[in-house]
Amino acid sequence: MRPAALTIIAASMLLAAERVPAANQVVGSAPKGDATAVAVRIIKRQFPRCQRVSAAARNPKDGSIRAKCDGTDYVVLTVFNASIAKTREVALECSAAKSLFNVSC
DSSP states (O other): OOHHHHHHHHHHHHHHTTOOOGGGEEEEOOOSSOHHHHHHHHHHHHOTTOOOEEEEEEOTTTOOEEEEETTEEEEEEEEEETTTTEEEEEEEEHHHHHHHHOOOO
């Protein structure tokens, strides 16, 4: 199985663990703060094999952060689950972000 497919499966499992319809989940901007510091914290928490986060920049249109770690492109954002009123900080490989939330890098 390709690594991108595994990332989509893992992200789906993370979000599905709350057992809510996708319609109740709203994608939002990345947490406030320095783009590089935020990206490092969230990407390394979700992808511990990441050695070096580089080129982190906040998208002025939607507040998400695009970053690169070891050659892989990521998007950092939040997902609000309206059913339980909980916000998750999420880092996704760009292919997974597009597939799950129609968010492009």
